[in-house]
Amino acid sequence: MILRESLRVLLVLVIMISIFALSLTQGAGSADATTLLEVLNGFDPRNTDHLVMRDLRVPRALAAMMVGAALGVAGALMQGVTRNPLASPTLMGLNAGAGLGLACTLVIAPGASFVALIVSAFLGAGIGVGLSLGLGLAAGGASAPLRLALAGAAVSALLGAIGSGVVIVGEIAQDVLFFTAGGVQGVGWDELGLAAPWIVIGLLIALLSSPAVSLLSLGEDVAAALGARVILTRSVAAVATLLLAGAAVAIAGQVGFIGLAAPHLARFIVGQDYRRIIPMAGLIGATLLVGADLAARTLNPPHETPVSLLTALIGAPVLIWIARRSARVL
Amino acid sequence: MTIEARHLHFHYDNETVLNDLSLSIIPGEITALVGPNGSGKSTLLKALSRILRPQSGEVLLEGKPIQSWSARAVARRLALLPQSPEAPMGLSVRDLAGYGRHPWRRAFQGSGPEDRAAVDRALGLTGMTSFADRMLGSLSGGQRQRAWIAMALSQETDVLMLDEPTSFLDMAHQVELMQLVERLNVEEGRTIVIVLHDLNQAARIAHRMVVLNQGSIAADGKPAEVMTAQMLRRVFGVESDLISDPRRGTPLCLPYAAYFSGPDLEP
Ligand SMILES: Nc1ncnc2c1ncn2[C@@H]1O[C@H](COP(=O)(O)OP(=O)(O)OP(=O)(O)O)[C@@H](O)[C@H]1O
Ligand SMILES: [Mg+2]
Numbered sequence: 139m140i141l142r143e144s145l146r147v148l149l150v151l152v153i154m155i156s157i158f159a160l161s162l163t164q165g166a167g168s169a170d171a172t173t174l175l176e177v178l179n180g181f182d183p184r185n186t187d188h189l190v191m192r193d194l195r196v197p198r199a200l201a202a203m204m205v206g207a208a209l210g211v212a213g214a215l216m217q218g219v220t221r222n223p224l225a226s227p228t229l230m231g232l233n234a235g236a237g238l239g240l241a242c243t244l245v246i247a248p249g250a251s252f253v254a255l256i257v258s259a260f261l262g263a264g265i266g267v268g269l270s271l272g273l274g275l276a277a278g279g280a281s282a283p284l285r286l287a288l289a290g291a292a293v294s295a296l297l298g299a300i301g302s303g304v305v306i307v308g309e310i311a312q313d314v315l316f317f318t319a320g321g322v323q324g325v326g327w328d329e330l331g332l333a334a335p336w337i338v339i340g341l342l343i344a345l346l347s348s349p350a351v352s353l354l355s356l357g358e359d360v361a362a363a364l365g366a367r368v369i370l371t372r373s374v375a376a377v378a379t380l381l382l383a384g385a386a387v388a389i390a391g392q393v394g395f396i397g398l399a400a401p402h403l404a405r406f407i408v409g410q411d412y413r414r415i416i417p418m419a420g421l422i423g424a425t426l427l428v429g430a431d432l433a434a435r436t437l438n439p440p441h442e443t444p445v446s447l448l449t450a451l452i453g454a455p456v457l458i459w460i461a462r463r464s465a466r467v468l
Numbered sequence: 469m470t471i472e473a474r475h476l477h478f479h480y481d482n483e484t485v486l487n488d489l490s491l492s493i494i495p496g497e498i499t500a501l502v503g504p505n506g507s508g509k510s511t512l513l514k515a516l517s518r519i520l521r522p523q524s525g526e527v528l529l530e531g532k533p534i535q536s537w538s539a540r541a542v543a544r545r546l547a548l549l550p551q552s553p554e555a556p557m558g559l560s561v562r563d564l565a566g567y568g569r570h571p572w573r574r575a576f577q578g579s580g581p582e583d584r585a586a587v588d589r590a591l592g593l594t595g596m597t598s599f600a601d602r603m604l605g606s607l608s609g610g611q612r613q614r615a616w617i618a619m620a621l622s623q624e625t626d627v628l629m630l631d632e633p634t635s636f637l638d639m640a641h642q643v644e645l646m647q648l649v650e651r652l653n654v655e656e657g658r659t660i661v662i663v664l665h666d667l668n669q670a671a672r673i674a675h676r677m678v679v680l681n682q683g684s685i686a687a688d689g690k691p692a693e694v695m696t697a698q699m700l701r702r703v704f705g706v707e708s709d710l711i712s713d714p715r716r717g718t719p720l721c722l723p724y725a726a727y728f729s730g731p732d733l734e735p
Pocket of ligand 2: 510
């Protein structure tokens, strides 16, 4: 049992590293594995392939990895804390809030830089989560997870509707396409530098709180009886979720399904303990998004296939397969 | 380990659940908490174990306000099994029982030999050893309940609080659990507070019966003093005959009719 589990973990690591390597060496242009080795040996600023590698491929692959990990971990945190197997960062008003923040900025300041857009999306995500938490937890009490899920759905619908209104009235549908289609195209070192610290902090908080999240998954009374600090854990997890999913949605737009599917895949591999689900969901999320991004670039060159479409195409069958294999586990 | 509740008052929105309730649990005793549905038994257990904070009054653990203890320090002394806990269905019985070791471990520490021994012992005591690797979702309600009891036992605390631990158990397992409770009390000197709906079972194993009614203590004492026809009528609304348990001499009640309060029925 233990051996099989470590084999599976190893397998995921191998897949992740191979896909990451593929993602650096495949794609438009002539940069390939040789280029990668050359760059590692000594970067030559006059070589276009070197420039493609350093300024396009590497930041893009890193961004896909970080965003995927962030979404996977955020989904695992949410599922653990709310004990709702369908919880994912898409709910909780995060994406809708980010979309609204973005749309408002595009209408008010049409020429806003990518960095300004990232910041406004992140702020919007924060407002969305804040509203969901505020409404969901206002009354307190036992059924908090359910109320939270309902509040999140309501806030998502409301902010989403307002966002669509702003998009239509402001006639910016074309400009927000990159957000709705999702993906890490166009993410360079600057954008990555802006989002990465938050994601790293979020990942660290998530890892540190994973033992407490594990306890919370037994229900708050049992968790409290075993010595968990329920309210503290909830709040810390909420902050980590906001940092992770907020930063992810800010640089990659709406990338669906990873936050939902990665934790379930992780559970399938490492069992029910969030001390292991959380890091594994990060690994799997990263693998999925790097893979989806690779596919987005290589399926139909020179056009980019929307990543959100691909993550759904990868995520949905996987999820259905798991659900069928172990209906009782969900 | 002394636990003392002083003038507890607890209410949800506008419903008073505990009303100026004072109670001190006597170390080394089995205290049975009984009362009709909604009388506040579960709420009282949660207040006694620091899970709920009463709006006024206080609980003292070893003479110190329980809120001044950390949750973990309380969990090393006192285990509470809530009334209807729910865990992820994919959790194995052994993993669930292993969670009882949490208060004794540091956050990222794996389980050591002591932990494994405690879990094995708890599984053995609850007759769950042969189910250890089964998932909760594949168990019957009673087996699941025993897995939860194993979790509380693996916590290895002086005080054990069980909220209706027999509700899903068949007759044999109910009797077995009652025997286990008595054994833990007699052989290991553990203090036990147990909520039971079967008054006869409660009378049989408890040193002391506390009857709760509408958030207050309606009767408190040895089972023989507490189990009276009058108390059963007043608190539970039943007319009953009382006989003596042929084996132990504890009172047995045999309810025969619901009690309607009317002028001509008043005693
Ligand atoms: N989360 C809650 N919100 C509002 N009211 C609640 C809540 N939990 C319990 N109550 C109310 O508090 C009262 C006492 O509940 P409690 O669970 O303590 O009763 P109990 O004696 O354990 O009953 P039972 O025998 O049915 O388990 C009940 O009237 C119940 O309706
Ligand atoms: Mg109860």
